[in-house]
Amino acid sequence: MSYHEKRALSGLVTLLVVVMGYCIYGFGARPDRNVKNDDIKFWAGAVLLFIAVGVIITVISEIVLYISEYLTAHNKNNKCKMSASQIMKAIYTFDEMDRLIELKTSKISYAFTLIGFIMAVIFVLIGFSASIMINIIFFSMCIGSLIEGIVVIYYYKVGVANE
Amino acid sequence: MNKKFIIKNKIRTLRFFADEMTQQELAERVGSSRQTIIAIESGKYSPSLEMAFLIADVFGVTINEVFEVEKNSEAQD
Numbered sequence: 001m002s003y004h005e006k007r008a009l010s011g012l013v014t015l016l017v018v019v020m021g022y023c024i025y026g027f028g029a030r031p032d033r034n035v036k037n038d039d040i041k042f043w044a045g046a047v048l049l050f051i052a053v054g055v056i057i058t059v060i061s062e063i064v065l066y067i068s069e070y071l072t073a074h075n076k077n078n079k080c081k082m083s084a085s086q087i088m089k090a091i092y093t094f095d096e097m098d099r100l101i102e103l104k105t106s107k108i109s110y111a112f113t114l115i116g117f118i119m120a121v122i123f124v125l126i127g128f129s130a131s132i133m134i135n136i137i138f139f140s141m142c143i144g145s146l147i148e149g150i151v152v153i154y155y156y157k158v159g160v161a162n163e
Numbered sequence: 164m165n166k167k168f169i170i171k172n173k174i175r176t177l178r179f180f181a182d183e184m185t186q187q188e189l190a191e192r193v194g195s196s197r198q199t200i201i202a203i204e205s206g207k208y209s210p211s212l213e214m215a216f217l218i219a220d221v222f223g224v225t226i227n228e229v230f231e232v233e234k235n236s237e238a239q240d
Binding site for chain 2: 093098
């Protein structure tokens with residue numbers, strides 16, 4: 001598995017941890033709390049909190065992944081003619097195929113977020129609370145990121161058409 | 164969707180004749196990642212014209228000697 005696939009996979013794991021944490025924090029800690037109550041401050045705080053948690057976990061997982069890749073490259077150095085720094089450069093190079101995959105997959109994420117935002121606005125318009133709007137936007141972003149991560153791994157495994 | 168053309172390449176053969184050059188070495192020399200070289204070699208990704216020229220340049224051959232195009236008879240117009 002390549003570095004970019006591992007990165008996408010760690011992103012998926014981070015996302016699942018964040019969503020699980022959000023659900024436990026938002027729906028599990030206080031069973032009496034539900035999204036129908038217009039407790040908008042609580043839900044806004046929860047979304048911001050778990051976005052921050054997601055960023056921190058992502059940074060930590062990137063550092064761990066970088067160290068593990070460096071150690072693997074260092075071990076390979078004995079077998080290969082190239083130095084560890086050259087191997088690392090080849091691993092981390094973000095080239096045209098990576099750019100194409102990023103371009104194609106980011107569209108999916110944007111589409112889901114946009115659909116979620118429109119749905120959230122419609123829900124508010126037909127009389128649902130603003131808390132529901134926040135939750136719809138948050139979950140649509142998460143679903144978009146989840147599908148984006150899966151498609152990134154798929155493209156690296158199966159290949160991507162340059163068209 | 165069927166592609167009109169199938170792009171095949173001889174990168175594996177050329178690497179063999181270039182003193183069994185590794186995919187990593189080739190990636191380093193064309194300024195791409197090893198993952199991309201693997202994808203190109205296995206036909207999962209068609210490189211840009213610029214990268215195709217760079218690959219040909221590494222082996223000291225013309226682009227036609229690295230890549231060849233076949234018309235896909237199954238493709239629909």
